[in-house]
Amino acid sequence: MKLSILVSEGPYTHQASDSAYRFTKAALDKGHEIFRVFFYHDGVNNGTRFTVPPQDDRNLQKLWSELAEQHNLDMVVCIAAAQRRGIMDENEAKRQGIDGNNIAPGFRISGLGQLIEAGIQADRLVTFGD
Amino acid sequence: MTMLHTVNKSPFERNSLQSCINHANEGSAVLLFEDGIYGALQGTEKSSLVTAAMNSVKFYVLGPDLKARGISEDKVIDGINVIDYDGFVDLVTEHGKTQSWL
């Protein structure tokens, strides 16, 4: 089956990103297709590569980036939510005159239409939030 | 199409479990996970809310979240199935749609 995942909270503060990750991994291991993982609200904070969590704990950004690479996942960070919270890719940074960018590998910044499309194209949409 | 409802917050913190139960029609399923697992436990002020709902709705609880919080499965209300992430995926695909009560 084709599944879409909505992650509405950032890493560590809420369990949402962990649960979403574990669910997504289980779905892939079972042979399901993940149409898209969409990060909204504080969920966009999962997509920064500037995190340095303690060594003895999981690194959520790396886990997502690695899962995306392993399975060719489409992981989208909402541009409006990202702008509010300071998640930038190179293009956005240039456009906005920001002196750096921080998007993590495997994540791309795009519009809310991608969330709607994720709902239309998938057989199921599951939301992980607070 | 039946609905899978998920509740991830404790019933002592939020009204999400109550709200979910208020809107879960007969034949639907409810998965308690993250802090929502506290709603699956015997001997709390919320237990009767859940056992009453179990007459028409099937309840599940996510084992990994019980374990993380140090809760043994024998503390779970009788009749609530303990499942893992694989089971969570199966619930999502078996039911027509999922509604998350945050």
Add this chain to the structure above:
Amino acid sequence: MSETKKFMYVNRRAPYGTVYALESLEVVLIGAAFEQNVCLAFLDDGVYQITKGQDTKSVGMKNFSPTYNALGDYDVNQIYVEKESLEARGLTLDDLLDLKYEDEDDDWAEKDSIRVVSKKELADLMDEQDVIFSF
């Protein structure tokens, strides 16, 4: 051509204390372009999102409540408000924004977008949807 699905946006939280009300509205507006069958549900504290008289000047936040009035222009005109949630909060329809749309099938007659429904009716409406967004 992709199928048309029934989408419900479920709103259960008060405005301003958290961002969810504003950012959910942003999804609704973008989503309107996709010509799906869209409805909104306001229940629990979500009913506070569409109350009249919001004045955010002294908290320094953007008052986005006028945007709800534009929903009719975006063909979003099925707005369900839960009766029990209103009653628990001592609210009536009079406390809510007067949300309207123009019915193109009825000579553009102006009609109310808000329908107050019981929790059972809302549960049944939820069961009819293909996709439910929770914010």
